[in-house]
Amino acid sequence: MNKPQPLNHTREQITALDKDLLALLAKRRELSLDVARSKEVDIRPIRDTQREKELLARLVKQGREQGLDAHYVISLYQSIIEDSVLNQQAYLQGRANPDTQKQQYCVAYLGARGSYSYLAANRYCDRRQVDMQDLGCKSFDEIVQAVESGHADYGFLPIENTSSGSINEVYDVLQHTSLAIVGETTIEVGHCLLAKSSGNVSKIKTVYAHPQPISQCSRYLSLHPEFKLEYCSSSAEAMEKVIESDDPTVAAIGSAEGGALYQLEAIAQDLANQKINQSRFIVVARKAIAVPEQLPAKSTLIMATGQKPGALVEALLVLKAHNLNMSKLESRPIPGTPWEEMFYLDLDANLSSESMQSALKELERITRFIKVLGCYPCETVSPTQLSNSQLMIEPDTSRAEHAGDSTEQSPIATNKQVRYCKKYNQDATQITSGQLQVGDKQFGAIALISLPQDNALYSQKAKSIKEAGFQAVVLEGLSRQQDATANVLEFKKALHQFDLECILSIEHEAELKLATEHGNILLVTGKQMNNLALLKRIGSLHIPVILERNTMASVEEFLGAAESILEQGNQQVILCESGVRTFNDSVMPSLDLAALVDIKAISHLPILVNPSYASTAETLSSHAKAAKQLNADGLVLNFSSVADTFTDELTTNGDILRSLYQ
Ligand SMILES: O=C(O)C(=O)C[C@]1(C(=O)O)C=C[C@@H](O)C=C1
Numbered sequence: 268m269n270k271p272q273p274l275n276h277t278r279e280q281i282t283a284l285d286k287d288l289l290a291l292l293a294k295r296r297e298l299s300l301d302v303a304r305s306k307e308v309d310i311r312p313i314r315d316t317q318r319e320k321e322l323l324a325r326l327v328k329q330g331r332e333q334g335l336d337a338h339y340v341i342s343l344y345q346s347i348i349e350d351s352v353l354n355q356q357a358y359l360q361g362r363a364n365p366d367t368q369k370q371q372y373c374v375a376y377l378g379a380r381g382s383y384s385y386l387a388a389n390r391y392c393d394r395r396q397v398d399m400q401d402l403g404c405k406s407f408d409e410i411v412q413a414v415e416s417g418h419a420d421y422g423f424l425p426i427e428n429t430s431s432g433s434i435n436e437v438y439d440v441l442q443h444t445s446l447a448i449v450g451e452t453t454i455e456v457g458h459c460l461l462a463k464s465s466g467n468v469s470k471i472k473t474v475y476a477h478p479q480p481i482s483q484c485s486r487y488l489s490l491h492p493e494f495k496l497e498y499c500s501s502s503a504e505a506m507e508k509v510i511e512s513d514d515p516t517v518a519a520i521g522s523a524e525g526g527a528l529y530q531l532e533a534i535a536q537d538l539a540n541q542k543i544n545q546s547r548f549i550v551v552a553r554k555a556i557a558v559p560e561q562l563p564a565k566s567t568l569i570m571a572t573g574q575k576p577g578a579l580v581e582a583l584l585v586l587k588a589h590n591l592n593m594s595k596l597e598s599r600p601i602p603g604t605p606w607e608e609m610f611y612l613d614l615d616a617n618l619s620s621e622s623m624q625s626a627l628k629e630l631e632r633i634t635r636f637i638k639v640l641g642c643y644p645c646e647t648v649s650p651t652q653l654s655n656s657q658l659m660i661e662p663d664t665s666r667a668e669h670a671g672d673s674t675e676q677s678p679i680a681t682n683k684q685v686r687y688c689k690k691y692n693q694d695a696t697q698i699t700s701g702q703l704q705v706g707d708k709q710f711g712a713i714a715l716i717s718l719p720q721d722n723a724l725y726s727q728k729a730k731s732i733k734e735a736g737f738q739a740v741v742l743e744g745l746s747r748q749q750d751a752t753a754n755v756l757e758f759k760k761a762l763h764q765f766d767l768e769c770i771l772s773i774e775h776e777a778e779l780k781l782a783t784e785h786g787n788i789l790l791v792t793g794k795q796m797n798n799l800a801l802l803k804r805i806g807s808l809h810i811p812v813i814l815e816r817n818t819m820a821s822v823e824e825f826l827g828a829a830e831s832i833l834e835q836g837n838q839q840v841i842l843c844e845s846g847v848r849t850f851n852d853s854v855m856p857s858l859d860l861a862a863l864v865d866i867k868a869i870s871h872l873p874i875l876v877n878p879s880y881a882s883t884a885e886t887l888s889s890h891a892k893a894a895k896q897l898n899a900d901g902l903v904l905n906f907s908s909v910a911d912t913f914t915d916e917l918t919t920n921g922d923i924l925r926s927l928y929q
Contacts, residue, residue, distance in 0.1 A: 295347065296354060303355035307362060312561050313355045319348055319651040327653065336734055337653075338766060345650040352648045356562050357394050360450075360644055363559040367449075367552075371398040375410040375419035378501025379403040381525030385503065387454045387548045388423045405500060407440045414446055414551055422446065422551045427595075428456065430483040430541045437549075438599045438611055441569065441640060448567050448641030450550035458484050458544065459533035461506060461526040462518040468535050473497055475505035476520035484520060484538040486784065490752070506531055542701075542763050542787075555641055557619065563645040564617035565594070570610050570630065570637040571601060579610065581633055589626040591616050609636075618642035654709075686833040687826050687840075692871045698811050698839050700787050701768045703738040705841055706873030711901030712924050713770065713875065715741040718754055725761035728913070732767065732906075735921035739768035741790050741813075741903065745778045755785050770813065776801050783808060793817040793845060796828050806835025813875065815843040822862050829872060842866060842874040843903060846881030856881045858890050863897050879905035884919075891923045902927075 271277075306313060323344055330340035361368055372392055376384035385401060392399040402419050404410045413419040424437045458480050460468060474494045481488065481496060488494060499505040505519035506529045519526075523533045549567075558564040572578035586593055595613035600606075616623045618639060630637050685691060697707035705711035714737045719728065732740055740762055745751050759769040771786030773779055773795055782789050788811045795801055796817040805812050812832060816825045829840050844863055846856030858881040866874050876899040878890035891902055904920040906913055 292347070296351065299351040299355055300358055303358045306355070306561055307359055307559075310561060312563075313352055313359070314563065314648075316651050320653065322348075323651060323653055338733060341653065342766070349648040349650070353394060353646060356644045356646070359559050359562060360556070361395065364556045366554075367556065369397060369420070371400055372421055373400040373402060373419045374421050374423060375402045375404050375413035376423040377404055377407065377410065377425070379503035379507070381506055381521065381528040382501045382503035383454065383456055383522060383525070383546055384423050384425060384501075384548065386522060386524055387425075387452050387546070388421075390454060391421075391423070391450065391452045391550065403503070407436055411440055411444050411446060411551070414553060415444065417553070420552065421449070423452075423548050424551060425479075425546050426451075426549050428479065428483060428544070428546045430539055430544050431479055433597055434479075435599060438597055441611070442599070442601070442609055444551070446551040446553060447555035448549050448643055449552045449554075449556045450643045451547060451565070451646050452550065453545050453547045453646060456480075456483070456539065456544045456546050457522055457536065458520050458538040459523050459526060460518045460535040460538065461521050461523075461529075461531035462509065462534050463515065464530075464532045470516055471518045471534075472516040473514070474518050474520060475499050475508045477502050477505060480520040480538075483540060483544060486540045487535075487538040490756075537760060550643070551641075556643065558617055558642050558644055560617060560619075563615070564642055565645045566614045566616055566618045566623060566642040567640040568612045568614065568627075568630075568637060569640060570612070570634045571607060572610065572633070573635045574607060578633070582610075582630055585626050585629045585633070586612075586614065589622040591622060591626055611640075615645065685826075685830060686838075687829050687870045687872055689869065689871050694871065696838070696840075696871050696873060698841055698873060700739070700811050702766050703768045703788075705875065705900045709900070710895070710927075711739065711875070712737045713739045713741060713901060713903045714906055714920070715743060715772075715877070715879070715903050716906040717744040718742045718748055718751065718758060720748065720754075722754055722757045724910075725758045726764065729758070729761040729765045729767055731917055733765040735917055736924040737767065737904075739770055739788065741770040741772050743772035743774065743790075743792075745771060745773075745781055746775055752781060752785070755781065759785060773801070779804065783810060786810070788813060790843075791815060793820075796820060796825070799831055802828055802831040803835055806832040806837045808837055809839075810837070811839035811841065812837065813841045813843050815845055815877075816847065816859075816862075818846060818848045818856050820847070822865055825862075826866070826870065829870075840872055841900070842870075842872050843877055844874060844899075845877040845879075845903070858882070858894075860890075860893055860897055863894065863899055867898050873900035875899060875901040875903050877903035877905070879903070887919070888923050888926065892927065895927050 303313065323341055326340050326344055327337045331337065374388040374392065376382065376388045378384055380401065380403070388401065389399055402413055404413060407424060410422040410424060414422040424440070425434050426437050427433045460471065462471065472493065472495060475497045477499055480502060499508065502521040502525060506521050506526060509517050509519045509531060510529050518534065519531070520538065526533055570582065572582055592615040593612055594615055597611040598608040601609050614623070695707040697709060698705050703711050714732045719725070742755065742758060745755065748754055755771065762769045768787045770788040770790050771782035772790040772792055773782050774792050776798065779801065789805060790813040791801065791805065793815040794817070796815065814829055814832065825842065829842060832840050844859055847859045849857040851857045858876070858878055863874060863876060876894035878887055878894060882890045894902060904923065906916050
């Protein structure tokens, strides 16, 4: 082997390259502002998802030629495009409201420097290239007063979080203020355990935190019953408490970025229950703004409808008649008027649009009170995705979609009351969880693996499964391990690092608790298909579930088991055919592809095929191809947890997936 060049030299090269990359990104930003300038003249919408799709497909192809994998390229460009869209929006919004253009904004927010509100305000000002003069406040009322009295230009109020939901006190403050909502901003809330350097989680006894992070990290905290929780008025206060203390056993929950301002070290990361933990803030000011029509706009209203039966429905029908989409509806009690509610509505529309203006006039007639809290640019940029086939192979040779629709009905499907049948629901059900999409012409690829004992390999395994083309991983054998919860959490972290969904398999009823707490999707194994009590419990949960056919079950019994889940309320059911017992072989099951065809004809539910149990090394690929040809909605392929076999299976299963898209 040639002697590698000295580390310092390589690092210098990387440093120089990173500088060039940043210069190129800054140049791209400038160009996107030129695009905004021409869109201002032509009055064209900022977002052009067709252009984004073409751009991503081309980049995936060019990236692949240079050895970069598709998911890496896509996630990189999704961030670049989000930045481009938000910068263009900020630019056009500034142009339409010249009186808001200043060198410096004074911003009132909750807590002190380092709090999540501070980080959100900072991000908002950075985007507008304005200096921020920060005014930390002790309460939401104090923020509103600071803006109303003119001490601050803007106030930042956290309105909702993806884990803990709406923040009621903020809705209550909005009922009484004369301020207008002029913007929104969403930040990633990456909760960490912050301690003075050299801290170690096992030494921590007291944790300071605001109630919101405590509720958003409840799962992590439940794994540490030894922590004594001390509630604080903001994350910044929690961090200050740690800094002021001489006790090495104290820590705070906060962001790594905020912690850095206090010289605190993140000794544990990703504490939030949800993979995506984001907080949305609204920005309030004394004067409402105009939103240019090129920007996606949101309007927020509050209204009281009175206690007449059907009054709210009547109001919502007005929105329907004007084709106005409501992205949020909240209700809060009206102080002094018991049992009457104030409704808060977010509508995806510009206040100046004709439909919004005429809907408002109609609503004024049928409500007791109505007020527009503001109209502002919507800052949620949903990432453009490529289809699975575009990800697997070059875009211009993408496979044709299969129609997969048969009108022929089996006798069991003729009953309109049966929820799984096409008569009950004519549209094919599509189930989406993260990157995994199955049903309604979306083909999913799922790997099944026994929870490995050696957690040092988790990240490596997740990476290679992702690179082989899978979007999700089933972990089985949960109760075969002593440290199952800790290992599941570790593996899940590795999976999420590579955007893979974590499916937990239930082989025994006792595994349900662990599976529902930590899985993105559940898999009910064939062995449990006839466990009615289990199916009913799963039916009452709001989580996608894959139901595997028992090797002895008829199609009718299989669909009957699915019905037991659906009738409890959970409509996110995916079927899975893994083989049945036949006369072909006394040990190995046979793949029942005829059942696949029958079920596709009868049911709107997506169906996966797992050929691994019913195939030999020689027949696996043909069985997988046959399943795809017969319109299965996805494949499950098994992996062994033995290192050598895993590598071979990776090649075989990766080849199978690639061959399906050719
Ligand atoms: O090409 C455009 O129209 C742009 O606004 C630029 C850009 C980009 O950054 O590449 C950003 C937003 C659009 O949705 C598409 C592409």
